[in-house]
Amino acid sequence: MSQYISILRGINVSGKRKILMKDLKQSLEKIGLTDVRTYIQSGNIVFKSVNYNANQLEVLLCNSIKETFGHDVPVIVLSDKEWRKMIECNPFIKEDINHLHITLLQSVPEKKSIEQLMQVTAIQEDKIEVIGKSVYMLIKRPYHYTKLTNRVFERCLKTKASTRNWKTALKINELLDK
Incomplete structure (x- = not known):
């Protein structure tokens, strides 16, 4: 199982693109990510995945956030090694x-x-x-x-x-x- 870090841009800034971290965590667990942890409200996420690489995860997370929360949010994913x-x-x-x-x-x-x-x-x-x-x-x-x-x-x-x-x-x- 590989560990990744995802950085979301522009959420929870001045009341715009609001996403509660507990809701984000639940939505990511629903798409198969495990050991999901967040840090502060600005979209810093650490998680594990066995099925995808970083590029695939960027697309998966971006689509999931848009579908779940209605926000088109840039997503950057790095492996723990990166x-x-x-x-x-x-x-x-x-x-x-x-x-x-x-x-x-x-x-x-x-x-x-x-x-x-x-x-x-x-x-x-x-x-x-x-x-x-x-x-x-x-x-x-x-x-x-x-x-x-x-x-x-x-x-x-x-x-x-x-x-x-x-x-x-x-x-x-x-x-x-x-």
Whole structure:
């Protein structure tokens, strides 16, 4: 049985696309996922599955959420190995944890897309590094001031994106294999 992490984007924000985590958990168990655990209300899910790979799970979860809750929600799924590697590869790990964020991407962006992103963000005081399906961010000001949003990443990198602060990423890491 394989363990996965699913990150949903844009649920329970300002009262929009409301999904209670207990209801989400039940809906995922109905489609055959096991050991489903959630962390906070923003759509962080750890679960096990024997029948599907990460790409299949993204489609399955997206369809299930739309059918059950009526919301078209971007879903990113990583295996536990991918998640752990993402945690280990943070180039800014020695910085203050309060300034660290991670944007997870649905697919690995092309080199030319990364180059475009780096040009767009070159004038920012924030620092980023793209490694695989992750954009590591060092944001010195409060996050809501940055111009480095999911929309910027999606436009430049041509893939779905969802951002979490580093504390949340570490908390999700703790949920693995518990």
